[in-house]
Structures are given as structure tokens and as C-alpha cells.
Amino acid sequence: MKIVVLVKHVPDATADRRFTDDNTTDRVGVDGILSELDEYAVEEALSIAERGDAEVVVLTMGPAQAADALRKGLQMGADAAVHVVDDALHGSDAIATSLVLADAIEKSGDVDLVLTGMASTDGTMGVVPAMLSERLGLPHIGAVRELTVGDGTVTARRDGDVASETVQARLPAIVSVTDQINEPRYPSFKGIMAAKKKPFQTWSLDDLGVDADQVGLSAAWSVVTEVTKRPPRSAGEIVDDDGNGGARLAEFLAERKFV
Amino acid sequence: MTEVLVLVDHADGTVRKTTTELLTIARRIGDAAAVFVGSGYESAKDTLGRYGATKVYIADAAELDEYVIAPKAQVLATVASSAAPAAVLITSSLDGKEIAGRLAVKLGSGLVTDATDVTAELTTEQSAFAGAYTVRSRITHGTPVITVKPNAVTPEPAPATPVEEKLEIQLPESATRARIVERQPRAATGRPDLAEAEIVVAGGRGTAGDFGPVEELADVLGAAVGASRAAVDSGWYPHAYQIGQTGKTVSPQLYVAAGISGAIQHRAGMQTSKTIVAVNKDREAPIFAMADFGVVGDLHTVLPLATEEIKKREG
Numbered sequence: 001m002k003i004v005v006l007v008k009h010v011p012d013a014t015a016d017r018r019f020t021d022d023n024t025t026d027r028v029g030v031d032g033i034l035s036e037l038d039e040y041a042v043e044e045a046l047s048i049a050e051r052g053d054a055e056v057v058v059l060t061m062g063p064a065q066a067a068d069a070l071r072k073g074l075q076m077g078a079d080a081a082v083h084v085v086d087d088a089l090h091g092s093d094a095i096a097t098s099l100v101l102a103d104a105i106e107k108s109g110d111v112d113l114v115l116t117g118m119a120s121t122d123g124t125m126g127v128v129p130a131m132l133s134e135r136l137g138l139p140h141i142g143a144v145r146e147l148t149v150g151d152g153t154v155t156a157r158r159d160g161d162v163a164s165e166t167v168q169a170r171l172p173a174i175v176s177v178t179d180q181i182n183e184p185r186y187p188s189f190k191g192i193m194a195a196k197k198k199p200f201q202t203w204s205l206d207d208l209g210v211d212a213d214q215v216g217l218s219a220a221w222s223v224v225t226e227v228t229k230r231p232p233r234s235a236g237e238i239v240d241d242d243g244n245g246g247a248r249l250a251e252f253l254a255e256r257k258f259v
Numbered sequence: 260m261t262e263v264l265v266l267v268d269h270a271d272g273t274v275r276k277t278t279t280e281l282l283t284i285a286r287r288i289g290d291a292a293a294v295f296v297g298s299g300y301e302s303a304k305d306t307l308g309r310y311g312a313t314k315v316y317i318a319d320a321a322e323l324d325e326y327v328i329a330p331k332a333q334v335l336a337t338v339a340s341s342a343a344p345a346a347v348l349i350t351s352s353l354d355g356k357e358i359a360g361r362l363a364v365k366l367g368s369g370l371v372t373d374a375t376d377v378t379a380e381l382t383t384e385q386s387a388f389a390g391a392y393t394v395r396s397r398i399t400h401g402t403p404v405i406t407v408k409p410n411a412v413t414p415e416p417a418p419a420t421p422v423e424e425k426l427e428i429q430l431p432e433s434a435t436r437a438r439i440v441e442r443q444p445r446a447a448t449g450r451p452d453l454a455e456a457e458i459v460v461a462g463g464r465g466t467a468g469d470f471g472p473v474e475e476l477a478d479v480l481g482a483a484v485g486a487s488r489a490a491v492d493s494g495w496y497p498h499a500y501q502i503g504q505t506g507k508t509v510s511p512q513l514y515v516a517a518g519i520s521g522a523i524q525h526r527a528g529m530q531t532s533k534t535i536v537a538v539n540k541d542r543e544a545p546i547f548a549m550a551d552f553g554v555v556g557d558l559h560t561v562l563p564l565a566t567e568e569i570k571k572r573e574g
């Protein structure tokens with residue numbers, strides 16, 4: 001069985017995040033990490049591989065630094081990595097990203113299961129996996145908190161908006177997992193050493209046969225017209241509770257007509 | 260005028276408030292046309308008309324409920340290809356965004372998610388990087404598909420009598436690949452729905468497991484109850500009530516954070532709240548930096564006293 005895990009390299013949310021002059025996310029001048037929400041997908045793939053027999057490939061599309069996210073995946077225990085990198089990809093929207101990732105998944109060959117995070121922590125769109133499902137003609141189950149793989153099918157417990165559902169699909173399938181599904185492992189020293197020798201492929205758009213006109217900022221189907229930094233919320237009145245805090249709170253709520 | 264499609268978010272015909280917000284936005288742009296998928300249309304009819312739907316497309320077949328997400332995208336794509344709408348509006352929720360992603364690929368359209376506003380000219384506003392930036396965008400290709408966050412606008416009634424059109428939907432095999440084998444609707448709490456509540460009172464690790472004071476304050480305010488991930492991970496409150504990056508995103512008029520430090524992942528889910536109030540015993544807690552009003556103190560005494568005082572004021 002072959003599992004491809006989609007991982008994204010994102011600006012660290014605990015550091016300063018910003019946009020560049022062309023209104024795209026700054027991915028170069030900031031500290032980047034493997035999107036925390038994708039670690040759950042890597043962990044799930046590794047634990048499936050430990051229970052049965054599976055090859056785990058981590059796949060990303062992103063600039064040169066995105067290789068770091070793949071390295072982290074390999075250190076955690078993935079068997080191989082694929083990096084789709086090309087200057088023409090700069091500024092790609094979710095539509096273009098899904099196009100490229102779909103082709104990369106197909107080129108990987110004989111994939112049984114695609115695992116992804118629930119959303120990337122920078123764009124937080126949560127749409128790429130559903131788009132891949134349309135493009136590849138594979139079933140997709142999102143918001144998954146429990147996953148069983150066996151006998152050519154996946155059974156997943158998903159946390160939908162208004163109900164919790166058990167959903168079944170035949171493999172190959174795409175499954176997006178939430179942070180409720182497991183506890184991602186840390187790379188061990190052995191894992192870090194072993195990662196250096198694992199297969200690492202780099203693919204360009206040519207390798208995928210994707211036309212450069214279909215991707216990147218100029219091909220995006222939406223344009224950002226304006227980015228403004230919001231003034232930090234100015235701190236309001238902070239009072240110490242001297243026994244009167246509850247009453248002061250009620251008073252504030254009454255002034256603002258909430259009471 | 261051209262139609263603007265609104266996917267109706269409902270539970271057995273009970274229309275969620277978010278849908279009335281979308282209808283209000285749709286009327287800025289063109290004629291509001293609702294797309295109702297599932298059973299219970301008779302109970303939804305009045306609300307849709309009251310908020311100005313001049314047309315309703317109805318797709319009701321048991322089969323549509325058997326599969327996850329894909330059938331709704333299929334219905335929307337079918338309507339969109341014949342009605343040529345100016346835009347399609349969908350509630351920004353986990354499910355809503357998956358539907359939107361599928362639809363954008365099907366239609367070959369640009370997509371904007373988590374809009375906090377949409378103008379008559381279809382310019383969208385979003386909040387980025389946990390509220391640090393405001394981003395304005397325009398969709399330049401295809402039929403704009405936009406998901407809108409709850410509480411983006413105040414719903415305004417504009418009574419209309421919708422023309423009804425029943426749809427015959429034959430689900431293609433591609434929409435039937437993920438089958439729902441069991442469903443557990445979330446238990447009703449008697450409180451407003453978290454995502455659409457006007458007021459949210461949330462508790463964190465500082466509750467030490469006792470959500471009593473949080474729930475009691477919520478009840479005098481008619482509010483929904485939320486929780487931080489620390490409180491959820493400790494098993495003190497169900498995950499369905501988690502607010503933040505990996506929980507619900509809320510945008511209420513008033514957000515009360517009790518015993519919550521205000522980590523970036525928590526802020527990502529509540530930063531667009533209009534008024535923020537914090538109760539925390541640590542003066543240095545980051546939540547105070549964004550609060551309109553704060554009390555440095557123990558929530559176990561501050562909240563009950565506030566609750567008492569509010570009860571007194573309301574007589």
C-alpha cells in the first residue's frame with residue numbers, strides 16, 4: 001500500500017507573518033515550519049504503516065525552503081519525499097495548487113491513500129483536498145477524527161458542522177484529518193540521521209507536464225486588490241478585582257447594551 | 260437582474276441565521292435565489308421568503324442525504340450552469356468550504372473563503388493571519404464562489420414570494436463515492452448555535468474543569484458557550500464547542516473569555532468579535548491586549564457576581 005501525505009511549509013504563526021509587495025504571503029523573509037495541522041496527517045500515515053505494510057511519501061508544492069517541511073516528514077519516519085518547485089508557481093491560488101498536486105499525485109503512481117491536514121495554517125482555506133477529489137475523481141472524507149483502513153476501504157469518523165458521521169469509501173481515497181485524531185511524534189535522533197539517506201525527488205512543472213500559464217500569480221482566478229495591516233486592537237479598560245470586578249463587568253455590559 | 264445563488268444551510272428545514280445573512284448580501288448584488296437541498300422545505304419556505312428570496316430551487320431526494328458533501332456541490336453546479344448567476348454564496352463552515360472547493364473546480368471559477376463582507380460590486384473582505392491584516396479581493400474568472408463567515412452582516416427582512424422550481428437530480432457516480440453509514444446529530448443544548456450566536460461566553464484552563472460559572476453567565480446573556488482547546492483536551496467540554504484554528508470560528512457582537520490566555524490559535528477563531536471582554540487572574544495574559552474591557556481576577560468569583568448583578572438589573 002502506498003500513502004501520499006500532503007504537507008505544506010508555512011510561515012510560523014508564533015512569529016511575525018506578513019505580505020510582500022505583490023500582496024502574496026511572504027514565504028522567504030520569515031521563519032517557516034511544517035504546517036502543524038499536517039503533522040497529524042504524517043502521524044496517521046506512519047501509524048497505518050506500522051500496523052500494516054505501507055510506503056509513506058510526503059509531498060509538497062512550494063519554494064526552495066519548503067524542502068524543510070519534507071525533511072521534517074522524513075525525520076518523523078516517512079520513507080520518501082517529493083518536492084514540486086518551480087519559479088512559475090509563485091502566487092498560485094488554491095485552484096492552481098490543486099491542479100499541480102493532482103498531477104504530482106498521479107505521477108507518484110499507484111497511490112492508495114492521500115492524507116492531508118484539515119487546513120493550512122497560513123491560508124486556512126480548507127479547500128485543497130476537496131478540489132483534489134474533484135480533479136482526481138477520488139472520494140474525499142474531511143474533518144476526520146478516527147480512521148480505519150482495511151480490505152480496500154476506509155471507514156472514517158468525521159466531525160461535520162452539525163453532526164458526527166461515519167463515512168465509508170473505497171480506496172484509493174483522500175482523507176483530511178483534524179488535530180483530534182492522534183498525537184504527532186517528535187523526530188528521534190535516529191530518525192533525523194536516517195532522513196538524510198532517504199529518497200528525495202524534486203519535480204518541476206515540466207516534469208509534471210503542467211503549463212506555466214496555468215499557475216502562479218498571473219493565472220490566479222482572484223486578485224487581491226488591497227492589503228491593510230489592521231491597527232492592533234487598542235487595549236480597553238482593565239480593572240483589578242477588588243471585590244467589585246463582577247459588578248464592574250455587569251456595568252460595562254449594560255453600557256454597551258448587552259444587558 | 261441576475262440571480263445570486265445562496266445555498267440554504269438548514270437542519271430538516273429549520274433555516275440557520277447565516278442563510279438569512281447570505282440572502283441579505285445577495286440582494287445587494289442581484290436577485291436572491293435560494294438553493295434548498297434535502298427534506299423539510301415546507302418549514303423553510305417562510306424564512307426564505309421573509310429575507311427576500313425571489314426564487315427557490317428545491318432538490319429533495321433521500322439519496323442526497325446518503326453521501327457526504329459531493330451531492331450539494333453537484334446540485335449547485337447544476338443550477339449554476341443553467342441560471343448563470345452573478346455569484347454563489349455559501350456559509351463559511353467546514354462543510355461549506357468543502358462544498359465551495361468542489362464547486363469552484365466544477366465551474367472553473369475563482370473562489371474566496373471566509374469573507375467578512377461582500378460589496379454590491381462583488382469585492383470581498385477577509386481577515387488574514389489571525390486578524391492582523393484585512394484583505395480585499397475580486398474574483399476574475401468564472402462565476403464567483405464565495406464563502407461568507409457568520410455574522411458578517413445583520414440580516415434584513417425584505418418579504419418576497421419565491422417562485423419555486425423543483426429539481427430532478429440524478430447523482431453521478433462521482434458524487435456517491437463517500438457514503439454516510441451512520442449519523443449522530445449533535446445534542447441540543449437549548450443555547451444558541453455557537454457559530455451564529457450574538458454573544459459567546461468561553462471558558463479555558465482557568466475554569467479548572469468547572470464550567471458552571473461560564474454557563475450561568477451565558478444563560479443570563481442568552482449566549483452560546485465556547486471553550487479553549489486546553490479545556491477541550493482536558494475533557495471538560497466537548498470538542499464541538501472548541502473555538503480557534505482547529506475548532507469553530509466565531510464573530511459575535513460580544514465575546515467573553517474567562518480563564519483563557521489568548522494563544523494565537525485561539526485568537527484565530529475569535530479575533531473578529533466586535534467587543535471582547537476578558538476575565539483572567541494574570542494581568543500579563545495576552546488576551547488583555549485585545550480586550551475592550553478586562554477584569555484581573557478569579558473567574559470563580561467574578562463571573563457569579565456579574566451574573567447576579569445582571570439578574571438584578573434585568574429584574
Ligand SMILES: Cc1cc2nc3c(=O)[nH]c(=O)nc-3n(C[C@H](O)[C@H](O)[C@H](O)COP(=O)(O)OP(=O)(O)OC[C@H]3O[C@@H](n4cnc5c(N)ncnc54)[C@H](O)[C@@H]3O)c2cc1C
Nearest residue numbers: 463464465487488489503504505518519520525540541558
Ligand atoms: C496546531 C494547533 C492548533 C490549536 N488549535 C487551537 C484552537 O482551535 N483553539 C484553542 O483555544 N487553542 C488551540 N491551540 C492551543 C493553543 O495554543 C493554547 O494552548 C490554548 O488555547 C490554551 O488554552 P487556555 O487559554 O484555556 O489555557 P492556558 O494558556 O493555560 O491559559 C489559562 C489562563 O487561565 C488563567 N487562569 C487560571 N486560573 C484562573 C482563574 N481561577 N480565574 C481566572 N483566570 C484564571 C491563567 O492566568 C491563564 O492565562 C492549538 C495549538 C496548536 C499547536
Ligand SMILES: Nc1ncnc2c1ncn2[C@@H]1O[C@H](COP(=O)(O)O)[C@@H](O)[C@H]1O
Nearest residue numbers: 006007061116117119120125126127128
Ligand atoms: N502547497 C501545498 N503543498 C502540499 N500540500 C498542500 C499545499 N497546500 C495545501 N496542501 C494540503 O491541503 C490541506 C488543506 O490546505 P488549504 O486548503 O490550503 O487550507 C493542507 O493541510 C495540506 O495537507
